[in-house]
Amino acid sequence: MEQKTTLGLKLPTDPRWANIAEKSIEDILVDHAYCEQKAASSCISLIVSYPDKQKVLDVLTPVVAEEWSHFERVIEELHNRGYSLGKQRKDEYVIALNAQMKKGGSRERQLVEKLLVNALIEARSCERFKLLSKHIEDEGLSKFYYELMISEAGHYHNFIELAEEYMPKNYVRERWSELLDTEAQIMRELVPRADRMH
Secondary structure, eight states: OOOOOTTSOSSOOOTHHHHHHHTTHHHHHHHHHHHHHHHHHHHHHHHHHOTTOHHHHHHHHHHHHHHHHHHHHHHHHHHHTTOOOOOOOOOHHHHHHHTTSOOSSOHHHHHHHHHHHHHHHHHHHHHHHHHHHHHOSOHHHHHHHHHHHHHHTTHHHHHHHHHTTTSOHHHHHHHHHHHHHHHHHHHHHSOOOTTSOO
16 A cells, blocks of 8 residues: 555655755755746636636635745745746646646536646645755755745645535545546656756
8 A cells, every 4th residue: 555645645755855856956946936936826817717706716815925925935045045036947747737637527627626736736845845844954944944834734725625615525535536646646757856846
């Protein structure tokens, strides 16, 4: 049986990833900044796409503010180290996850697909933050990633609970389980990158 992490992920990241990633910390911080920007943008997109869903607005508006605040904090960490933001890189992990979303069906089912993929991205990001907080030697960054891990730990739950507002709980839980299996397979097949957050 596969080991599960506390975030529900079925394939934990090898802890050695954090030590290797620390050697490319500029790249990690740049990639992380764009991850926070994309997380905020994704929530804004959901709000704009589903203006008739009041719960989407209520739950995701604070998440937008928090993700953007994290973006600003990562930019500050880059600046403090004399680094610039640099160019955005292709996120093969997110591309692979997005490709798993079921097409068609009701607007509600499409909303649930998007919410669950967002939940997965949040869970994996949080897991990576935890590894960085525990295993990198830079004390300032270790504390920084611990704070972000605590801040973001509940985000993936927000997305799952929001999904349950629009589709039956059994459907959401079954689909979530399928996507967890798929995400684990994606992680197995992706070439490990020490210069990427995912």
